[in-house]
Amino acid sequence: MQDDGAPQQATDTIETSSPTKSGLLAIGSASVLSACGGNDGLNTSSLSSAAPPPETAPSSAQLLPIPITEQAAARFLMQAGMGASRTEIKKVQTLGYSAWIDQQMQMPASLSRWDWLVTKGMNASEFRNSQAGFDSCAWRKLIQSPDTLRQRVCFALSEIFVISIDGLVNGGGWKAFAAAHYLDLLEANCFGNYRDLLQKISTSTSMSLYLTYRGNTKFNPATGALPDENYARELMQLFSIGLVNLNQDGSVITQNGVPVETYQLEDITGLARVFTGWDFDLAQSNTSTPDYHRRPLRQYPNKHETGASSFLGKTIPAGISGEEALKLSLDILFAHPNVAPFIGKQLIQKLVTSNPSPAYVARISAVFNANAFGVRGDLGAVVKAILLDPEARGRNLATSSLTEFVFNPQAGKIREPILRFCAWARAFNASSPSDTWRIGDTSDAGTKLGQSPLRSPSVFNFYRPGYVPPNTAIANAGLIAPEMQIVNESSVVGYLNFMQNTIDGMRGGNDLKADYSGLMALAHDPVALVGEMNLLLAAGQLDLGTLQRIQNAIGTMPFTTDRAKLLRIHAALTLVLATPEFIVLK
Structure with missing residues (x-):
């Protein structure tokens, strides 16, 4: 511990052992999943030739401390939460991954969705046959609740144990409360026993x-x-x-x-x-x-x-x-x-990567089958194991050399629209000053996100866990990309238009207000401005060419007034949120 009382930066550890073989196939740059940038702040120039993660966990391992960089902490939060912020990045760096997870799991739940609806008077008889208030209470939790890990796991479970508010028929009414309570139920039990x-x-x-x-x-x-x-x-x-x-x-x-x-x-x-x-x-x-x-x-x-x-x-x-x-x-x-691999693999896909190795799935199945006390079905232990697994943290167990500290080139997942939207909201502390959260149903792919909480079109979720986009490099590589099932020409344009309007705050049709004060201080410097967005939104994964193009574009814009600075910020955010490196989290 430092003598001046400053918090000591936590260190991550990797376990090392002799190299093992893997049959993982690298995919070409034509694939959308090949979009990748920094890897916890270390060089990835030799990504395509680096050794992939091993098929089995190492034996007789030694521990090698590795400081948690800002990029590594941000990437972790994008897997373990609804997005990254400067505050949470600092917490992860100070506490370390494991202690941060423990703190999040022990955090008391915030006001329930049900109780929020009651505070807004939605239990009055006039709302009996209405869905009014549900979208607001759902978005409020995803965007603002401090227990960001609990919200992320609750969201993942809602896409496995699917219901949709539109499908709650023959129930005597009160759909908003029925849907709110279902999410409250998932939230209350997401770290409990399956x-x-x-x-x-x-x-x-x-x-x-x-x-x-x-x-x-x-x-x-x-x-x-x-x-x-x-x-x-x-x-x-x-x-x-x-x-x-x-x-x-x-x-x-x-x-x-x-x-x-x-x-x-x-x-x-x-x-x-x-x-x-x-x-x-x-x-x-x-x-x-x-x-x-x-x-x-x-x-x-x-x-x-x-x-x-x-x-x-x-x-x-x-x-x-x-x-x-x-x-x-x-x-x-x-x-x-079957329960351990069937549920465990889907949770890996929701949090970390669409194509986990068989060894990754087997390690998580083992935790599901018996936690540290031999208890079966401990979801909290499963979630923690998923997030701390070497494949999640980008560690190469085959060598102790930091020069081979790399990502598996097949790793990563496409961020579904809800997660992209929440990443922006969390990064810049978006809030509803009037506590009304007028975001609404964002299911329309042509004008909004093409996805909205608890509004799946069927019990099979918005997308299937084994979906393979046909006639793509992904398919040719023998990989899956579940979230690609809701990607089409309309959804690509609709997402960008929705985010552009929401970022502006004056054209979004909702009452969200983001805090851009940290960006205003950087607006005069395109390199610093885009660099901050790169960290908070993409964990430093934008490649140099992408960074340069965005910097050059906003560098042509004036910045002498506060309004001009805001326009620079809005333009840069829109461009960053459109990049493959943001949409595909490696």
């Missing part, structure tokens, strides 16, 4: 409305009516085990060259019997207030299928309560070996 989360999702009014098992009733021999199978199918396909059996590294298990399916139609039918008899817990027998959306579903025995139910080779015995049948069913799914 099994507990599965229970709470399965008994939430929002999920029961979206996947239509609210009021689901047992087989009626008189009418031939069968239990609704919607949730039983998606619970297995999307929320737990997936379509095909997996090894712990995420690779597909095959038999005679054909993937082995996890379940069949009879498994869906069997599990659907468990989701009968569940309905709203209407304490006052009405829906005059939204409060019932905050209570778990209630079991009504007269509607529940009491016969035996079989799925995945297991049998739920006859004659037990609906509550016990649900518990046993979720236990069966939780114990399935």
Whole structure:
């Protein structure tokens, strides 16, 4: 510790061992995923020829301290949060990655979305059949809440355990509260146990409305009516085990060259019997207030299928309560070996990279299967392991030489529009002075972001985790790029126009106000101005050619008045937010 009392800069560590081989394939510069810049402040000129990360974790490792640079801290925050700011960069440098994660996980939650709606009077009867207020309470959390890690993981989970506010039908109204509570539920449990989360999702009014098992009733021999199978199918396909059996590294298990399916139609039918008899817990027998959306579903025995139910080779015995049948069913799914690689890989993709190596997935699966205390399903431990993994931090475990401190050229992910927007908002402390957060539904791809919180067009999210953009260098390299599924000509132009108007603050149609005071002091110097934006928005990853072009462009603009300086800032921000190096986070 320094004698003058100044905080000591934290150091990161890498583990080193003998080199191991990898079959990873580098992709050409034609691919959008090849856009990369600095790597934690070290030279990447030999990126294409550098050794890729190993397939297995090292043994008998030694620790090598590495100072956390501003660029490294910013990049970490772009994976672990909703964006980087000068304040959070300094915290990461001071605390170190692991301690920063611990501090974030221990941070108390800010005002819930539900409670914010109540403070705004949205529980008045006039709003019963309205979505008013939902978009505001969702954006407020993403942009302003200090628990940025919790918000990032909550957002990731909302794209795995998908509902959409537009799909909350036959629910007695109060859609804004139903959707707000669902996000509050994900937020409250995002560092908890996966099994507990599965229970709470399965008994939430929002999920029961979206996947239509609210009021689901047992087989009626008189009418031939069968239990609704919607949730039983998606619970297995999307929320737990997936379509095909997996090894712990995420690779597909095959038999005679054909993937082995996890379940069949009879498994869906069997599990659907468990989701009968569940309905709203209407304490006052009405829906005059939204409060019932905050209570778990209630079991009504007269509607529940009491016969035996079989799925995945297991049998739920006859004659037990609906509550016990649900518990046993979720236990069966939780114990399935697919859950760790299926959920773990998707969380890696949401936070760090679209194409994690099998070794990365296997390391995360191992943490899911047993945390430091042998507990299965600890999501907090999984998130921390994902963010601290050598592949996440850009470390090369094959050598202790800092000259080979590189990124895997296949690594990285496209930042989806919500994350791009929030990166700008967080970097410059955007706020709503009147606390109304009038951003609205940004789903329109032609005029806005083409994406908006909890407004996915289907249960399959805005994009599929295995999407391969056809006829691209990405496809030719055998890679995937999930977020490319929502990229088209309209969305590219719509995003830039929306961001340009929002940056200006006078044309955006919302009430966001960014703090550009730090940039105003740099506006006279194109190099310093663009350099600051490069750090806060792109973690220093803009290449020299891109930097030079933006500097030259804004260098032609006057800067003698405050208004002229602001115009320089607006122009530079728009150009930085349009760069491949910003859109693709390496």
